[in-house]
Amino acid sequence: MAKETRNADIHTPDLNEEINEIAEYLELHVGPVTETHKKALADLVQRYGTASVTLTLVAEMNQLDMVTALLQQSKDVLRKRKRV
Numbered sequence: 001m002a003k004e005t006r007n008a009d010i011h012t013p014d015l016n017e018e019i020n021e022i023a024e025y026l027e028l029h030v031g032p033v034t035e036t037h038k039k040a041l042a043d044l045v046q047r048y049g050t051a052s053v054t055l056t057l058v059a060e061m062n063q064l065d066m067v068t069a070l071l072q073q074s075k076d077v078l079r080k081r082k083r084v
Contacts, residue, residue: 015042018050022057029061 019041023033033041044053 015045018045022050022054025054026057 019038022041022045023038026033026037041053
């Protein structure tokens with residue numbers, strides 16, 4: 001089944017508002033979001049929808065948090081082993 005493609009050049013005020021909200025969320029949790037990132041987000045939102053894009057980003061960041069926690073845990077274990 002082919003995905004519906006929409007014209008990425010059409011930016012409605014609602015779309016811009018949605019993109020800015022997602023970008024603000026990303027800036028709070030990840031770091032700066034450039035205009036290039038916003039264009040990519042706009043394309044994704046137009047193609048897949050706001051909810052789908054947001055859920056995917058949150059899920060990916062959650063996995064990153066888990067990996068970061070595991071790495072930190074491993075670092076603490078290595079420190080303890082080094083002391084013994």
